[in-house]
Amino acid sequence: MERFGIQTLPAQFQLPYHVHRDGYVTVVLEGSYLESGDGGRCHVVPGAVLVHSEFDAHRNETAARPVRLLNLPLPSPVPGHAHYEIADPDLIARLSQADLRAASEQLFCLARPVLREIDDLPGVLAQHIRENPCFSLTRWARHYGISPSYAARQFRRAFGVTAAVYRKRARFHHARQMLERTEVPLADVAATAGYTDQPYFNRCFKAETGLSPMEWRRFRKLQYARISPP
Template structure:
């Protein structure tokens, strides 16, 4: 959620018009890298992290350089973007890795969320899901914000999410390997044109663009959370070579894979 860098339809054909911002795939992103913070991230008080979302609002595609987790206290909304589609309500925790992007459709009663800051490593290892006692998590954050990752890691229960054709394709694109969209559609008995049309309507991006983002995010996750050789990560995630992966990660984040490893190892 949060206020982010908007990538609206009107921006697709115009310059972003802001310092340190550039367009990538039709959306505006900061060229300045995310803050190089891991275990010493800032932890503002809860009141500053609480956000009220207006009923029936639609938030355009926007990207967040800094990682965080949105904890829903009341109301509901549907979020579509990196990670596919999610329908969330009270108690849901939605983890947003660094440089993730999404759009939101708020329900008719609006929603209240608390945007909890995460370190890069936390956001790339924690899972979204349902918390049985959200208030206890907020109390723990207030008392000891550095224990947040441990609490969330042991308190989140996975939940079922939409399982239509766009959701199945988004899930396939989030796995290692290289998915050929036309072949995937043929296996499902759906034409490539229909796949593109329905996926774009549901997720907010055409599948080819989503595939690039999913592949790059997947490679970044492996770079940050494993010691796997970079050339192997590039192969696993369908890049032509290590240099190709490096260009993609730098394009998304402003930093190279080696730079990210240096940050998280500090």
């Protein structure tokens, strides 16, 4: 897809689970679709605003009508919620014709946060995985009186990836946030995020970002230093 601007998705279209290296914001202009990804599972309609952070992964399924979207750069600072809504999405589309970044800034002056997550079995399972990097599908399924294999099948059908892959991504996001927001030693970051040991953590993290955890922490510090006021 084009990085920013207006995009059209065909009716009855499925976009497989995919990763975006850079963050962006989506405003739904027309149509509706189902998005299932690292931030949960939600049904979005015109006026919905979705914040996709760096390295966000998701799949999309459109309904009977085509969908028109507006993709904008993330404003600074990054919004604190994943889902918002705006009463007049066409206003933001018009503003974007002149200045994409200004349109993004104005969007979050007008939008309000909302809860959109679907709370069916795959949605609830995804939430538990995100909240607990050491999550065990078998223990979770038995606690709720569900067959682990049934839960796994339902999850894969909804998200397009296995619960194990989703848990791996949840660990990565958890570790990345710790690296960026704390000075916790790398070994403790690895343990807290659910990695078996630091070398394994290093390999997994570099596979996602191209940088080791220490390199990523330094890179982020330099970035924040450039944008922070003196």
